[in-house]
Amino acid sequence: MKVSMKLLVVGVALMSAIFTGCEKDKDPDPKTNNTDGLTLIASGYTDAGSMLVKVWAKDSLYSQYTPLFIEVKDSATNTVIEDAHIEIMPMMEMTTMTHSAPFENPTSATAVNGLFPCAVVFQMPGEMGWTLNVMVQENVNGGMGDVTFPLAVITPTPTRTRVVTPANGGNKLVISYVQPTSPKVGINDFEITLHSKESMDSWPGIENYTVEIDPQMPSMGHGSPNNVNPTHSANGHYNGQVNFTMTGVWNVNLRIMDGTTVVDSTAYFEVTLQ
Template identity: 30%
Template sequence: MKLKYVLPIAFIALFFSCSTDDDDNTTIVNEVEGLELIQTIVNGNETIELYNEKGLFETGYNMISLRIKDNTTDSYIEDATLSWMPMMQMPTMEHSSPKSTISKAIGKDTVYEGFIIYQMINTDGSGWSLTLNYTIDGTDYSLTETISVMQYGNQNTATFMGSDGTNYILALIEPKDPSIAVNEMKVGLFKMENMMTFPVVEDYTIALDPRMPGMGNHTSPNNTDLTYNNADNFYYGDLSLTMTGYWKLNLKLMNTDDDVLKGEDVTDENEASSLYLELEF
């Protein structure tokens, strides 16, 4: 007669045991998975961590992720407001570079992100500093730290004066992993308004003529010129790569009136444009 009471009690005990085990099975999410740490900067009670896919700063377009750690609680801040100012110190002057605002990374609680385009370097990586301003719980903080910026590989950015007397910065963003195919090409175009301000240039056209100098300077089919995208303020076009190796991406920059501001057509007499970017894969 007692058996009928034993079975329900055993079932209830098993149910609560399973429920407790499930509740304790908490997955810890690594919000910087797939990124490499570039540098940490300690500012009193906070440590700022800088990340990207390569773990270094280099010429051209750098997408950067940031986290702020509270050193007292060993936890990351979820509700900070951040801004930054990169600076290049030269012998007789200093200047900044194109940069984005910093915003919370989509789907992340503790990660903030934005981009900086470093348009020049010293051969030893010196010269650049980064000022970070941030606000936590209504209190403002600021710090400045030296950083190293190097050039690796081919030319991924171009700084030049156009025929209109304006200084421009052009930076290659995509393709990051080129392949034998028609690749989406994405670039950023900015102008130097003054030493500290580099607004986006809108609604220009960038003509594209990719060539392989080591292979008779042949081109490829199905390329399209780059045009401005209002959604993200970058320029997009089609880049056809028909074989692996070194490619020179010859370019011409034209304003809204189709005036050529920089660059030339590639012809039998002129093997390359004075405005170009490079790829090798």
């Protein structure tokens, strides 16, 4: 009995040594797999500063709230740059006009796992016309430059972005669905973004609206209980909880208010639980 205990202790010690050893081995190149599961959207060199910029996303691009991941490498050494100030600018060039889109710059100059997360709400689809400009000011060598990528954005099924003209006649409102991305029966975190079209180039997040949600099964005519209305968290994001009582097709109906004034009550997002 005692012998086996000793053996066990030795075994555990050995194992932990091996595992910590492995972790240390990995340390120098921790980002080998940081883009696993991501799709490379675009890649190109900056006009100055000798940097290779790659844009990754979770999927090909759809007209919806889209998290993007910017990877920056020193084009000479091919080392990943993890300390950089990055600004993005999405643009849509149409025949008669050009406009931007709601977007979120990386919040930090330090990369997460070698990537700089940011986001764009592509409020409309476009096989051609969308571009994304990425400006990088890296803090390792002090290089600075930018690169512009053409993007193809297609329409998702079901619709994940609604652009509505408010009932009270204000600026156009972009409502975008963020989650649940894998909806399940039960309680789901629910998140949308609200952005206002102040001008062609200015689409700031709205922070002071009230949002009510009402999930309904259109083919059954019933809803679900105990949903939590989304409230503003940051940058135009509204977080709440949506409950689904069964699989099938649900519509999450929205009612968006500015104080007591109804801004919109037509928008909804369809969610299918398989």
